[in-house]
Amino acid sequence: MKFLLVGLGNIGEEYKYTRHNIGFLVLDRMVNKYQTEFKSGKLADTATFRIKNKVVTAIKPTTYMNLSGKAYRYWLEQLEVPVEQSMAVVDELALQFGTIRIKTKGSSGGHNGLASIEQELKTTAYARLRFGIGNSFSKGKQIDYVLGKWSDEEVKALPELLDKTILAIEESILSGFSNAMNKFNG
DSSP states (O other): OEEEEEEOOOOSGGGTTBGGGHHHHHHHHHHHHTTOOOEEETTEEEEEEEETTEEEEEEEESSOGGGHHHHHHHHHHHHTOOGGGEEEEEEETTSOTTOEEEESSOOOTTOHHHHHHHHHHTOSOSEEEEEEOOOOOOTTOHHHHHTSBOOHHHHHHHHHHHHHHHHHHHHHHHHOHHHHHHHHOO
16 A cells, blocks of 8 residues: 655755745655655656555645645656545644645645646645745745744744654554544534
């Protein structure tokens, strides 16, 4: 059984620790947990590991956020993974910092990475885990906030929140999205 995990973010050192790159941060921590590492691949950095009997390929698109769908579609096809056995991990302004929500379909909600995925996959029926980054910014400052660095308080809280997010992903892979939603969408 194969599973594709897609963390959304932007490549480059200047984006590494920004709110918009939470998908990359989650996957980096997860890949480290499973004692492997990312390697350069077509349209994405990739890592493969096992969670019990499931083979998981984690990708971090190297296409920048607005073209994430190209990498998502390419790796689904390359690995022959059904879209129902995949998940995108993204940042979410509409959720309080650290809150996670798993959904198996829905709109992009104005997120450019998700819009790219919908355009490439020609469907909104793919799983996504949204990680809340909050919305503590003044009018007209959304881009600065999203592409901004985490606050000191957020940096302190991140390790525990990343670990909780990894548990939610593992639950999704091993027990299904419904079970994970019941357990983690509280």
